[in-house]
Amino acid sequence: MIRTERCLDGRLAASYPAAEHDVELQVTGVAPDDLGRVLREESDRILEKDPECRKVVFAALAADLAAVAAAESAGFRYVVDVDVPDEEGAVEELSLLVREPDFVTHVDMDLDHVPGT
Template sequence: MPPTESGTESSTDSGTDAGASPGTPSDGGAEDTLDLRLPDEFIALFGEDADQAGLPAAGAGAGLLAAVAGEAVDREGLLDAPADWGAVPTPLGAFQLVPVRIERDLHLISRWMNDPAVAAFWQLAGPESVAETHLRSQLDGDGRSAPCLGVLDGVPMSYFEIYRADLDPLARHYPARPHDTGIHLLIGGVADRGHGVGTALLRAVADLVLDQRPRCSRVVAEPDLRNTPSVSAFLSAGFRFSAEVDLPDKRAALMVRDRALSNLL
């Protein structure tokens, strides 16, 4: 599976090795989220969400699985509709997440994936069909992962995946909380790498998630531990290093941005 965040702050590293997480469908189903054994407290919290959403009272656990399967909750509800989040000011200009459309964006994203610095972490180099399969697995899925272009002052210059970390196989590897939201990022053009660009984008998107997802108390990421520019960018963007995590395809640095500290870091 592709990793997390390649090349955020390095001119040799592309973007941020925040590639596909263990739960991204492109990993061939090595880990199935529906097999996760959820703690009773975790399920109880989802039961509260089910009550608020009008789901059947007996379905705290069942309601969660139905939501994961895309049956009881609309697709956009799992991530609170990133398409509606709008633009935000950053030190670099106005930034907005724009949901990917295959027919419009495939060529550009595939070109970015074939950059050797990106391919080293995302592992999605090759013909356009490789990137297309990866994108369609999310666009046609249950809504727990949303692929987006990062558009700066009207120019697409980065690729993001916003995903429900608590509904992802990543949750097998750390003490997940309900509504934990993950970020994967790559910066497309060499000219946009370094100079604090990755830090500014990560901070902007993490703040967007916390502003637009009131039930989310933490934003998480799992860059490859070897990608020190990426880890450094997360730290500069207000994330804290939480732990080293052994994932199926890499040893990762679990990075966490806490809502409670977001105004301080």
């Protein structure tokens, strides 16, 4: 199952300084070998659908190193571990990984030029 929601409207709202267009991508019931492909395809779709999206966030259980590796293979980068209450109120430790569009990560190497001048 694949589910998306704005981070400000979901379980990650208080976990990091989320922006208005950040989207959490939740993937369950996918074979571990397919997770990287699914994350890549779905994050591509999200970024194409919303050009103002600055972060697609995937939250893996902190102990699930295979899910973290799959996300990294799909272009996500690890950011931080957070504690989030689950549906029953128990606390889960999640590793947040993000995929950002090129306009967010682009670095202008012309350090002698100030943009807009």
